[in-house]
Amino acid sequence: MQLRPLGRSGLDVSPLAFGGNVFGWTVDETLSFRLLDAWLDAGFNFVDTADVYSAWVPGHTGGESESIIGKWLKQSGKRNRVVLATKVGKPMGEGKVGLSAKYIREAVDASLLRLKTDHIDLYQSHDDDAATPLEESLGAFADLIQAGKVRAIGASNYTAPRLAEALDVSERLGLPRYESLQPLYNLYDRAVFEDALEPLCLERGVGVINFYALAAGFLTGKYRTEADVSKSARGASTAKKYLNERGLRILVALDKVAAQHGAKPGQVAIAWQIARPAITAPIASATSVQQLDELVAATLLKLDPASIAALDAASAESAAA
Numbered sequence: 001m002q003l004r005p006l007g008r009s010g011l012d013v014s015p016l017a018f019g020g021n022v023f024g025w026t027v028d029e030t031l032s033f034r035l036l037d038a039w040l041d042a043g044f045n046f047v048d049t050a051d052v053y054s055a056w057v058p059g060h061t062g063g064e065s066e067s068i069i070g071k072w073l074k075q076s077g078k079r080n081r082v083v084l085a086t087k088v089g090k091p092m093g094e095g096k097v098g099l100s101a102k103y104i105r106e107a108v109d110a111s112l113l114r115l116k117t118d119h120i121d122l123y124q125s126h127d128d129d130a131a132t133p134l135e136e137s138l139g140a141f142a143d144l145i146q147a148g149k150v151r152a153i154g155a156s157n158y159t160a161p162r163l164a165e166a167l168d169v170s171e172r173l174g175l176p177r178y179e180s181l182q183p184l185y186n187l188y189d190r191a192v193f194e195d196a197l198e199p200l201c202l203e204r205g206v207g208v209i210n211f212y213a214l215a216a217g218f219l220t221g222k223y224r225t226e227a228d229v230s231k232s233a234r235g236a237s238t239a240k241k242y243l244n245e246r247g248l249r250i251l252v253a254l255d256k257v258a259a260q261h262g263a264k265p266g267q268v269a270i271a272w273q274i275a276r277p278a279i280t281a282p283i284a285s286a287t288s289v290q291q292l293d294e295l296v297a298a299t300l301l302k303l304d305p306a307s308i309a310a311l312d313a314a315s316a317e318s319a320a321a
Helices: 029-041 064-076 101-115 134-147 160-173 191-204 215-220 233-237 245-261 265-274 289-298 305-315
Strands: 017-019 046-048 083-088 120-125 150-156 178-182
Touching: 017 029, 029 064, 029 289, 064 101, 083 101, 101 120, 101 134, 120 134, 120 178, 134 150, 134 160, 160 178, 160 191, 215 245, 215 265, 245 265, 245 305, 265 289, 265 305
Parallel strands: 017 046, 046 083, 083 120, 120 150, 150 178
Antiparallel strands: none
């Protein structure tokens, strides 16, 4: 497995990250353990989760994904083989939200307890917190790094101006900087990242670990009609928005390139992202070992320039006009 440097963090990660949002939601504990073992056995090392996963499920309060990963780490003894990423900032109950220094200190200890580890490799701000000065948040992260609780920090869901401001604050004050960005990005959701975030990350050496790499499963081709999206909760809630003229045009292009390469549409969608200079490791989830095997195979798929150009053209925002 050819690992990739994550920004300037000193962390080397596999070219694809396993998205832990499914653990404790659509995947139970037993299957979660099997998937994590299979992920490492295939040569991958990067697992991404968040404290808030999966608070949206009725009866859940958040922390379910971290708790499952923690049980697996303790049972398997494989902590030293994992680059473990989690996040802070999304609402976790009364007063538990944002990026104040006080809350960051509380939240990291809660995550470490659930994860059953003494350190987090990549600790990410899940959302920008405009109400808290960047100096305060970054200073709190500096304390965590100094204490050995965190190795590097990253940002998620930041705009280009705010990410640039955060990087400038770190440089000016000699504080740890955000070494990674976790934005929404895939063949359909391109414009926001490519317009300003991508050039910024390339210029400043920030690694990119984009989420929704498969657009909630849409880019696998499983949702092609209204009837298809009604078959799953994720389809009805998320994938439905992609079911339009442009989305269907992207699926046609994926089908064509997949046929040429003897691959599946979802594998082509991931290979297209991995080939982009700014992307370090897209994040994708699997709910079965078969799906995981398909993700693994996607990282071995090398797209030729003509295939990339065809996908670029089909997915271009302007082509929707």
